[in-house]
Amino acid sequence: MFVLELTYTGPVERADALMDAHIAWLDAQYAAGVFLASGRKNPRDGGVILAAGADRAEIERIAAADPFSAEGVCAYRITEFYATKTAEGLAGYREQPPA
Template sequence: MFIVSLSYKKDPSEVDKFIEPHLQFLDKYYSEKKFIFSGKKNPRTGGVILARNVNRDELQKIIEQDPFYQNEIANFDITEVIPSKYDEDFAVFIEK
């Protein structure tokens, strides 16, 4: 499981130009069961994606398809997480 932290490099007005294509990108990987959640940081300095069912190399290739990556809108920081304790409602997302 991976946490992908996005940090915007551009002004919010520039970010907004790529929101729709970014959302389409997210939808693709939700449908493939690769993403668990995503959302904006508060304050709006970037976003976060929680990814599963991928290895680091595959996730890097997925990120490279994001319009935010392709248009240099954000930096992407990937952190692998191995859950050892979690709420039972979250168990469905834990890879066995």
């Protein structure tokens, strides 16, 4: 599983101008079953996405395709982790770390 942390690298107004394209990109990843949750950080200096079902190279490719990233509006920090414990609704995403 992955945590994608977006940090704005420019004014929030630049992100606002790309928001419709960013939301369409998010929607495509939800439809593909990759994204599980997403939202703005508070204070509003970026956002967070929880993703699963892909390897790191694929997650990096997906993040690079975000209009925010492609237009230089944000930087991504991608953290991979093993979801060994989850809420019952996310049980299908539980993982075991490699031996």
